[in-house]
Amino acid sequence: MDYKTAGVDVEAGRAFVGRIRSSVEATFRPEVVGGLGGFGGMMRLPAGMRRPLLVSGTDGVGTKLELAQDHGQHHNVGIDLVAMCVNDVITSGAAPLFFLDYMATGALSPEAMAQVVEGIADGCRQSGCSLLGGETAEMPGFYPAGRYDLAGFCVAVVEEDEVIDGRTIQAGDQIIGITSNGVHSNGFSLVRRVLAMANADASTTFGPEQLPLVDALLAPTQLYGELVKSLLAAQLPIHGMAHITGGGIPENLPRCLPTGLRARISPTNWPRPELFKWLQQNGEIPERDLWHTFNMGIGFCLVLPDHAVSQALSLCQSLKLSAWQIGDVQTAASTSTDGVDGLPA
Missing domain, CATH: 3.90.650.10 (PurM-like C-terminal domain)
Incomplete structure (x- = not known):
């Protein structure tokens, strides 16, 4: 018995990475150091900031994923994943820097997974942040074949004295x-x-x-x-x-x-x-x-x-x-x- 017989197709995983490479690299901001494939994504803080404050957020897409998978619509849930994180961190006035994604599936469907990542990259480009890294986990027997779940993580930056946190809100606003x-x-x-x-x-x-x-x-x-x-x-x-x-x-x-x-x-x-x-x-x-x-x-x-x-x-x-x-x-x-x-x- 080999890994593929057990339910994990390593070759399909390599092909998947090859397909998404151009979409991911198209999101890179000038501050990104290195490229796709390392053990960790690296990025400089934007130049000229006095007291940069990092703002982070994480979220998923929820059971909208089931409806999307039932109807074979995968690109949009990638945008959803970015939006659910980015829309949170920008409420502080922060500018999104980079995004990370995690996908877990019962059996890798390279076409569906690639559409998801291309949607994530689309959302990142629209948000001005880099898709700095991600993980795709095949977990046969844990997730049903053909099904996947998503989680996203976003880091943004804002000057500490420019944070918007509601403290200045007053009656009459x-x-x-x-x-x-x-x-x-x-x-x-x-x-x-x-x-x-x-x-x-x-x-x-x-x-x-x-x-x-x-x-x-x-x-x-x-x-x-x-x-x-x-x-x-x-x-x-x-x-x-x-x-x-x-x-x-x-x-x-x-x-x-x-x-x-x-x-x-x-x-x-x-x-x-x-x-x-x-x-x-x-x-x-x-x-x-x-x-x-x-x-x-x-x-x-x-x-x-x-x-x-x-x-x-x-x-x-x-x-x-x-x-x-x-x-x-x-x-x-x-x-x-x-x-x-x-x-x-």
């Missing part, structure tokens, strides 16, 4: 919501149950335009790195930012608010996407659960003073991202931190 690209990568355990309840398949459509449902659900998570970079370059006074992931606006927006302040949201200030209407109707999802599970069309929030709202909205529009003034910050009734008013409790 305005909240801008930036459009999401659908469900993104949270809530898919519920999504999959709704699909099963509705007997939905690849031919199912939704909304007045009868769009393909599965394609809409598998749309990649919107990347907000270019937006944040542009806002900071324009020297807009951003007081706080929030990535709207699992738990929706009610659980994520308060994470950037200091003690004693609450957010007040007006949910009628932006249109509810048809995709969420379909999920609620076909899953009979209570309104509260809808808001506490999904992003409801808002993937990222900015908190900034009133005088900066118009310029921020214009900048979003220039990047072809819909954005709305969706609420404001108020003094809390008690000294307890955080909270969101205006949404189902």
Whole structure:
């Protein structure tokens, strides 16, 4: 018996590395030292920084992977993996430096795995960070053949005295919501149950335009790195930012608010996407659960003073991202931190 008989194809692994090499190397920033294939990726800090502070984040794609694998759509979940990490670290005002990925599979499918890595590289290029390394683990008997799981790790950098951590947020600040690209990568355990309840398949459509449902659900998570970079370059006074992931606006927006302040949201200030209407109707999802599970069309929030709202909205529009003034910050009734008013409790 040899390793291939036991379920691990070393030759296929080598071919896989050969295919992804050009996609990975295309993401390299000037600070990258060396190339693909070493035991560790190396990178210099950008020149000219006074007191660089590293910001790290890690995440996965969740059970969206099952839907993607069922329908053979692998590229977009690679972008999802990057977005779920990058969108977190940029809330501090940090610029993404490099990304690492980990893929575990029952049996290597070079084509599917290559599509995933090409999607990861695509997300890295859009975010301005290098795909500095990764690991692909074949684990036959642990994962079913043809199935894979993903984890991602991102490191970003920011000047210590330029960190955005919400401390400057004050009552009267305005909240801008930036459009999401659908469900993104949270809530898919519920999504999959709704699909099963509705007997939905690849031919199912939704909304007045009868769009393909599965394609809409598998749309990649919107990347907000270019937006944040542009806002900071324009020297807009951003007081706080929030990535709207699992738990929706009610659980994520308060994470950037200091003690004693609450957010007040007006949910009628932006249109509810048809995709969420379909999920609620076909899953009979209570309104509260809808808001506490999904992003409801808002993937990222900015908190900034009133005088900066118009310029921020214009900048979003220039990047072809819909954005709305969706609420404001108020003094809390008690000294307890955080909270969101205006949404189902």
